[in-house]
Amino acid sequence: MTTRRTFSKLLAAIPVVGLMSTAAMAQDLREITFVQPSPSAINSFPVFVAIGEGYFEEEGLNVTVEAINGSGAVLQALAAGQAQFGRPGPGPVLAARSRGEDAVFIYNVAARSNFGIVVREESDIQGPEGLRGKVIGTGTADGAEVGFARNVMTSVGMTAGEDYEFLTVGDGGPATVGFTTGAMDAYSSSTADAAILNQRGMAVRDITPPEFARFFGNGIATMGDTIANDPELVEKFIRAFARGHAFALDDANREAVLSHLKDGNPQEGEDPEFQSALFDAVRSKTIPVDMTNGLGYLPPEVWEEWQESLVAGGDLPAPLDDLTAAYTNDFSAMAHEAMK
Template sequence: MSEGAKRSGRRSWPVVLLGLLVLVTLTGCGTSDEQDPSAEDVVEDSVAPETEAPSTEATSTEAPESEGEEATGDLRTVTFALTNQRAIQYHPYYLADYLGYFEEEGLDVDIQIVRGSSGAVQQLIGGNVEIAHPAGPATAQGVSEGHCLRQIYSYEHINVYGMAGVADQGIETLEDLKGQTVGVSEPSGGEIPLLRAVLAEADLEENVDYQFLPVGEGGAQTVNALQSGAAQAYGSSVYDVAATEAAGVALNDLMPDKFRYMPSTSVVVMCETLESDKEMLAGFGRAVAKATVFSQANQDAAWDITETYEPTLFEDETIATAFWEAANAAMSQPPDIEGEPWGSHHYEGWEVYLESATQGTEEEGALEQEAVDVVLNETLTDELLPDINDFDEEAVIDEAENFPGV
C-alpha cells in the first residue's frame, strides 16, 4: 500500500465520505447494466418464508491461508450469510478468519454470499444458514411477517442510504430541490421510501415539488445523468455515491442529521438459534469484536489482510480508499453510545427509522405498529453482549501493533 493510502484510527473513526451512510450496491465502478449479482438490495421485496430461495442462492467464499493454526477437525462449521462479496465493507469478518479469532472460538465460519438483505433473511428463515447479516429494514420486514428474529450484534450504525446534491448545479440544501429531479438507483430501489421521508422534512412532495429518475448504481449512467443535468441530486447507497464522486462529480451532502444514524447491517439469528446456541453465538460475536479492535489499532494491516480476500477491489486505489473510509465511518458508534460495548444497539436510530417505516400503505411496505413494538422490545437484544465483550482489548491492540505483515 502506498504512503498516500496509509490509514489510521483507534476507538472512533471519523464520519467521512460525504458524512453519508452505509450499505451497498456496486462492483467496483460498474454501470447499472452490469449489476453485481451480490449487490445490496434492501427490502425491495417482502421477506418470504420459503425454505428455498432460488434467486438468493448462497455461494461460499474461499479464504486464503490464514495466520491461525490449521483446522484440527473438531471445529464447528457455522454458516454465515453476507449480502455481497465486497470484503472492504465486511473486513472485520475476514480479519477474524485470517487472524484465527474464529478458530480460537472453536468455529469454522463458512461465509455464504447471497443477494441482498432480504435474501439473507430468506436464507435464515429457511434454515439454510445459522447466522445472517441483513440491514435493519429487512430484519423489521421479517418480523412484520411473523418470523421470530433476534439481532444480537449491531455492526454498522450509519444509515444505509444517502442523498447528495450536484455542486455544479448549486444544490446545497433540500429546499434547493423544489422543481428538480432526484436520481435514484432504480424504480423500486430500497432508498426511495427513505428519500420521500427526507424530502418531506423540507415540505417537498413527490410528483408535485420533485420527481425521481432512475440513473443507475454509481456507474457511467449515474455520472452522465448528473453531469448532463438530467438529475440535480442523487440518492442511493453510500458506495454508489462514493463511486460517483470518485468519478469526478462534486457532491454536497443533503442528508439531515435526524436520518444519519439509522439501523444498518447487523448480526441476526432465529430465536431458536439464540436459545440453543448461546455459546457459539457469543464466540462468533467475540471474534468479530476482536477483529474490529485489531482493525482500528492497525489500519494498514487490516487493509493488507482484506486485500488478500478480494484483490480486484483494491486495483483502483482511489475507489478502494473511498470504500474503506465509508466502511469505517459506518462502523463508528453514534455519539450518544460512543464507548459502549462492541455490538451495542442504537435504539434512538431504530426509533427514527421505525417511525418513518410506518408511513404509507401496507402495499407500499409500511410496518404495522405491532411489528414496531416487537422490534424495539424483543428483536433487539443485549443478552450476549457481556460475553461478546469478554476479552482483553489491550492484548488485541498489542497484537495489531506488532503484526508482522501478510
Template sequence: MRHKISRSARPWSVLLSLTVVLALIGAACGEDEELREVNLALSTTSGFGYGYWIAVGLGYYEDEGLDVNLQGTGGSADVAQILAANNAEAGMGVPGAMLPAIEAGAGLYPFFTYAYGEVFDVVVPNDSPIMDIAGLDGLRIGISELAGGEVPLVRALLVEAGLDPDNDVEIIEVGTNAPSVKAALDDGRIDAYSSAKSDIAAMNSAGLGTMTIAPASLNTLPAEGLLAAEDFKDDDELLIGLGRATAKGQLVAYTNLDGAVCVLKELIPEEFTDEEAGRSGLAAVIDITTAPQQGGEYQFGFLDAAGWNTYVNIFIQGGVINEQIDMGDYVIDDLLDEINDFDQQAIIDEANSLETDC
C-alpha cells in the first residue's frame, strides 16, 4: 500500500487510539476490508497528472476502497497499448492516441474528462514571422518524443492547413529540456515546437519565450481524461471511485496551489528540482484542467460523445485514422452524478489546512 501523506497534525494520543481501533476492526472484518489493487496508467510522469498524485498522497483512492498504483509511461500511445492488453484497469490519455487504437479494435472507454481544452500546443519564438500552421510549409517542427500525444495532433493540424506531414515539413524529436529546446530554436534546427502546454509553460518560465500558432477552436474540446479497459468498462464502482478520488485531488490544487506543491514534492520531487519552473508548469496545467462550474460547484469529469466525435473528424481529416467511429458506442457518460457526489466544501477546507512551508 502506498504511503499516505498526513492531512493534518493530530495528537499522538488520538493517533494511538485510532490505530488500536483500526486494528480491532481489521481483525474483525478480515480480508473483506482489504483495499482493491488497481493499476492506473498515466501518459506522463510530470506534474500534469497532479490530480492523480494528490489523490494518492492524501488517501482519496483509499477512501474509495482502492490501492492505486500509478504507472508512468512514455505517452498516450503507450497507455493505449497497456489498456488494449488489459494490463491496467484504466488509463489517462489523449484522443490522438486512443482513437487509432479504437479503430484497430481496442476496447477503450472514456468515462472522465481531466483536461478541458487541448493539452498540447504548437508554438514559435515570440519574434517569429510564422503566424499559423500553414506558415510551417518547408520548415522543421520539434516534438517532445515520437510516442508523444502531440504527434497525431500536429499531423492532423498540418493536413487541415493543406500541408503533407510526410513531405512538406520535417518532424524532429528534441525532448522537453528547456535549454535544449531553446538551443534548437535559436540555431535554426527547428522552427516551431510542439509538446504539452505544461512543458511549454515551464520552458517559458525558464526563458524560452514563445507564442502559440494552434487554432483557438482546440480550447473547447475534451482533451485528455480517463478511459477504462475492455474488461472493466462495466465496473461502475471502480470507475466512480477512480473519478471521484481524482476530482478531489484536482479540487485540492484549484484551492491551494502551495499546499498542492508540498504534496507533489513528496511524491514526484524530480518535477520541482527547479521549483519556479515546477510551480509555473503546475499553474498552467490547472488552467486547462479546471472543471466547468454549475450552481457554484465544479462539475468534474464532464464528457459527451459529441466532443469525441469532433476529434474523430479532425483525425480523419489529418489521416491519423481512416474510418468513422461513433464514440457514442464507447463514451460512458452516466456515472458523472455519482462521481460528483461528494462534499466539495469539505475538500476545500482540507486543502486550505495543508502545509505550505516546504
C-alpha cells in the first residue's frame, strides 16, 4: 500500500529538509537519519521515493533526511554519530579513510559521473588544457566536485595552486554571479548544477573529456561500526533504497515519483517542466552501463582509478593500506537478489 508522507522543512544555519511521517510516528519504527550534501530532493531521489512509497516503513524504519553543505560535512555527521547513512562522493570517502575515519561506501547511486567542468557557452575554452592560469569555481571547499575537477586537471598535467586555482563560490545563484563577475572561468558542477545554471539563463557547456564518465559519483555510505554491529539495519536501508531507485526508473511511475520529490523539496517542484527535465538528467546518471550486477554495484577497477588520481592530485598522501575496505558490494547484491 502506498503511504503518503507529511514533509516538514527544518530550519538551521544550513538548509535542512526533514521528513517525518505522522503515520509512522504512531508505530514502533526505528528512527534513522540520512544526510545529503545539498537540499535537492532530485539528487537523492531514491530516498524520497522509498519514503513516499512506504518502503522504509515496511522495513521498520522512519527516515529523516537532512541537507548539509558538501560531502565533507556528510562524513563528519556520520563519524560523529549524528546520522546513520549519507550520500558523499568517493573522493571525500577515501580522503576520510586516509585520516583514520572508517567510512564505507555501500551503494553506487551516480553509476556514471554526475560531475563535469563547465564554461560559459561563449567561452573560447574548449577543454581542460585551456584552464591553465584560470580559476575553477566549486560549490564547496571539500566536496566531491573538487576531487573530480582535480582528477580531470591532473590528467592534463596541471596542479592546483600552481597551474590553476580553485575558488569556493557556492551553487545556484552564487555560481551565476561567479561567472558574470569574472571571478571564475569555469565551474566544477554536478548534472543538477549545470541544469540549474542553464535554466536561469547562464548558458554553460561541458568541457570534460568523455573518458571521465566512468568515474562514478556520490553514493550511499555508512560507518564501519554500523556494518559490523548492525548489519541488519544496513541491509534494510539499502533494500528499501534500491526499491525506491528501481521504482523511479520505471516511467510508468513518473507521476508518483515527481510528487514524492515535490514533497521532499517543494521549491524544486514549483516549475514542473524544469523539475521533470532535471529529474531525467539526474536519473540517467544512476543507470549502470552494465546491469549484470544490478543497481548500486561499485566497480573495483574504478575505485583503483579514483585512488590513483587522488594520489596524483595530492588529495591522498599515499594509497590506502587496503582500498577494498573503503567499499562493499555485499548489501547492493542482497538487494538485487531480493528484487529478482
